[in-house]
Each structure stands twice: as C-alpha cells, then as structure tokens.
Amino acid sequence: MSRIAAIAADLADYDAGDLDVDTVAAFLARLVAPLAVADTEEVTLRDALDRVLADDLVSPVSVPPHDNSAMDGYAFDGALLPADAPIDHSLTLRVAGTALAGSAWRGALGPQEAVRIMTGAMMPAGLDTVIPQEFCKVDGDQVCFPARVLRRGDNRRLAGEDLMQGQPALRRGERLSPAALGMIASLGLSRVTVRRRLRVAYFSTGDEILCLGETPREGAVYDSNRYTLFGLLTRLGCEVVDLGLVHDDPATLGATMQRAAREADAIITSGGVSAGAADHTRDVMQQLGDMAFWRVAMRPGRPLAVGLIPSPDTPTTPAVLFGLPGNPVATMVAFLAFVRPALLRLMGCHDAAAAPPPLLRARSAGPIRKKPGRTEYQRGFVRQVPGSLPEVLVAAHQGSGVLSSMLEANGLVVLHHDQGHVDAGQEVDVMIFEGLI
Numbered sequence: 001m002s003r004i005a006a007i008a009a010d011l012a013d014y015d016a017g018d019l020d021v022d023t024v025a026a027f028l029a030r031l032v033a034p035l036a037v038a039d040t041e042e043v044t045l046r047d048a049l050d051r052v053l054a055d056d057l058v059s060p061v062s063v064p065p066h067d068n069s070a071m072d073g074y075a076f077d078g079a080l081l082p083a084d085a086p087i088d089h090s091l092t093l094r095v096a097g098t099a100l101a102g103s104a105w106r107g108a109l110g111p112q113e114a115v116r117i118m119t120g121a122m123m124p125a126g127l128d129t130v131i132p133q134e135f136c137k138v139d140g141d142q143v144c145f146p147a148r149v150l151r152r153g154d155n156r157r158l159a160g161e162d163l164m165q166g167q168p169a170l171r172r173g174e175r176l177s178p179a180a181l182g183m184i185a186s187l188g189l190s191r192v193t194v195r196r197r198l199r200v201a202y203f204s205t206g207d208e209i210l211c212l213g214e215t216p217r218e219g220a221v222y223d224s225n226r227y228t229l230f231g232l233l234t235r236l237g238c239e240v241v242d243l244g245l246v247h248d249d250p251a252t253l254g255a256t257m258q259r260a261a262r263e264a265d266a267i268i269t270s271g272g273v274s275a276g277a278a279d280h281t282r283d284v285m286q287q288l289g290d291m292a293f294w295r296v297a298m299r300p301g302r303p304l305a306v307g308l309i310p311s312p313d314t315p316t317t318p319a320v321l322f323g324l325p326g327n328p329v330a331t332m333v334a335f336l337a338f339v340r341p342a343l344l345r346l347m348g349c350h351d352a353a354a355a356p357p358p359l360l361r362a363r364s365a366g367p368i369r370k371k372p373g374r375t376e377y378q379r380g381f382v383r384q385v386p387g388s389l390p391e392v393l394v395a396a397h398q399g400s401g402v403l404s405s406m407l408e409a410n411g412l413v414v415l416h417h418d419q420g421h422v423d424a425g426q427e428v429d430v431m432i433f434e435g436l437i
Ligand SMILES: Nc1nc2c(c(=O)[nH]1)N[C@H]1C(S)=C(S)[C@@H](COP(=O)(O)OP(=O)(O)OC[C@H]3O[C@@H](n4cnc5c(N)ncnc54)[C@H](O)[C@@H]3O)O[C@H]1N2
Pocket: 204, 205, 206, 208, 209, 221, 222, 223, 224, 225, 226, 270, 271, 272, 273, 274, 275, 276, 277, 300, 301, 302, 303, 324, 325, 326, 327, 328, 330, 400, 401
C-alpha cells in the first residue's frame, strides 16, 4: 500500500472528496513527522536565530551563578527582622562597606551590621535580605528602615533560580527565538548545533500567468504567488529554490517537478489543482508521485494536493509536495493553515514549536455571514478596546483573489466547521498574523 493510502486508511473520517481542516492537519502530521531533516550543523549564536535546535541543551552553569541583590539598597541578615514587630518598628544597622556588582565583598561583619549593595552584586556571606534604598534613612554610617516593609529573603535572587547547572535549558526541536539566543548566551555558549535549513522549491503554473517584466497581454495576470511564497518561506527560515513559472506542458512540468524533488526537501506549487483544472499539473503530479487531491471543507483554500515525489537520485527520501490553489489569498491561507506547521515539523520542531499560531478571542464589530459545514478564514482587522475584549472588523471583500484585503487585515477570523452566522458583538476566534506573514 502506498504511504498516502496507508495514512488515509488509518484516519477514521477520511473522505478525499470532503475533508475538514482537522483531518487534513492530522493527515499531514502523520505524513511529514517521520521525514524530518536530520542533518545538523554548528553555527554561531547570531546565525542561530529561527533555526531549530538539534540536541537538548544542558546548562553547563547555574544562572545566575551566585546569590545576588535584585535592588540597590542594604543587605542584612533577615534573622534581625523581629517576628511580631509593631507597625512602626524600625531597624538601625551600621553600614560596614559597599558590595558592587562584579566582585565579591569579603569584609568582616559584626552583629547589627549591613552592607550597602548594588543590583546584581553578590550577596555577602551570611546576608540574605535586601532593603531597597528608598525605604532607608542614612545618617553617617547608620542606616535606619521600617522593619515591616519586608520579609526575610526579600530582594535576593538565588543562584540557579533561572537555570540550574545540569538541568535542560532548551529542548531539541526548539525554534530559536531572540529570548532563546539570550538564554544560550547567558550560559556562556557562543555556538550551537542546529538542524540544517529546510530547502523548499516552489513554482507557479498556469498559461494565463505572466512573469514580472513580461508585456501585459489580454487575459493574463502577473505571477504574485511566487513572491508571496518567497516571503512566507524566507520568514520561516527556509532556503528557497525559485523554479519560476512553468507553462502547461507535461514535459516541462515533469522535468521541473523532478528537479524540485532532487534539490529540495519540500515542493510548493500554485495553481492547477482544482478538480476541474484543464491543465496537466494534476496528471504530472500523479504520474511522478504518491498523491492525494482534496476538496477541503474550508474557504478560501478548497482544492489542495499533497503527496510525496521521489527524488531521482535518492528515491528513499522523497520530497513532500504541497499543491496549493492558485487564487492568491487561497495560497496564503492554505500555507498558514497547513503548510507552515508541516514545514516546521520537517525542520525538526517539537510539537509545541510546530503548532499553528494560537487563536485569540475578539468581539466581532459587525455581523458575519457564514455557512455551517466548512471552516472559513475571513480577513479582519483587530483593534484593542480599552477595558474590553479586542474588536475585529472583517474586510468587505473576502474574494480569494482579493490580495489587497490581506494587506488591510492583521488577522484571520477563524469561523469553525459547525459555526453559522455571527451577530454583531458576538465573540469569535482570531489568528493574528504578526510575525508570520
Ligand atoms: N468547477 C470548479 N471550479 C473551481 C473550483 C471547484 O471546486 N470547482 N474551485 C475554485 C477554487 S475554491 C479555487 S481556489 C480555484 C483554484 O484552482 P487552481 O488551484 O486549479 O488554480 P488556477 O485555476 O490555476 O487559478 C485560480 C486563480 O488564481 C489565479 N492564479 C493562479 N496562479 C497565480 C499566480 N501565480 N499568481 C497570481 N494569480 C494566480 C488564476 O489566474 C486564477 O484566477 O479554482 C476554483 N474553481
């Protein structure tokens, strides 16, 4: 049985003619996870941004490495704080010296003595509490402060409270964010081992499509999808292989597909996948690979082709093919809903790092028409409302060819499969674009 047929047989609700978005996601998770790219490389920390960590990173040190002060103030022994002091009780201590950040203070301390201390400075031995300087009155070498404003241990950061030596700091499969780079640097590491970049080849199909620079002609439109895909894939940290625009000729389509399978881990095509398509794209895909052609119960992005195209050189490691619908917004929505999580899995991301962006709740500014029985992704603009849930206003033009409404929007209102019309003021789920597209 082919791989595609085996996965289909394994999924309870599989019906190639009518799949819901959850079944497509479950299918793709089964298809791509075992194919994840395993090769690794060592890179400098700056080159590691958005790359996928190859191995668990165990902390070689504790962070912070020593107990230190969280405030500018005076360090003292918290045992001096009386348990049931009256509200106006204050402590007066002698200041024995100053502890600066970057070196240990090793002076001698008597009872009833404190050390002036700066934020980040090591706690002097035997002292465990810091009173911030704004609570203090200083008179010569005496510091006086109200005892009831703090408890023993306050304003002290413990060694290892961020990370303990020997503990896992980051999991393999983590996609390295700016915070992750900072965390790795805090461990003193300047290089890190990551998965090699995923190579993604893409091309457009359709005889009515024009390359940039070509003279406009009747009935033709410029190829926008290749530029959208370039942006989406580059943002994802992929190495992109642009195979241009391929006209509706089986030999050229076949040769391009094979080149793509040879040069890349994944292939994305746009156009020619709908059931009624009069061109050769579907036939060529079917001849060369193990394919499924779907009509997904969603809008936009209904036609979708998915499969495996064996590489002519290494037939055991096929490229994953995503045949996206040609309509420009359908291409983007199908990418966000299915291709992006699948590529993240191929890159070796763990489940949480490959998950689609979380959905947020917002109140719909107006009514939204929605047919139950399919998932709709409507372009909308979300704005903050002080003291209330954010509000989302869906764009007037939701046609899957209307790319300009993608630019007016900052998110997609996700109207779920069984959901019907939405009333003004009703809560809806929204997928915010920020950082994704
Ligand atoms: N009888 C049916 N017709 C259609 C169906 C259907 O189920 N039955 N589905 C519709 C839906 S939904 C979509 S989406 C499109 C997708 O069709 P294809 O993936 O085969 O794409 P094309 O027909 O090649 O193109 C659709 C549309 O998009 C424009 N396009 C294509 N490529 C590009 C590009 N690179 N840059 C900019 N624009 C592009 C193309 O000119 C067409 O207007 O099918 C519906 N029809």
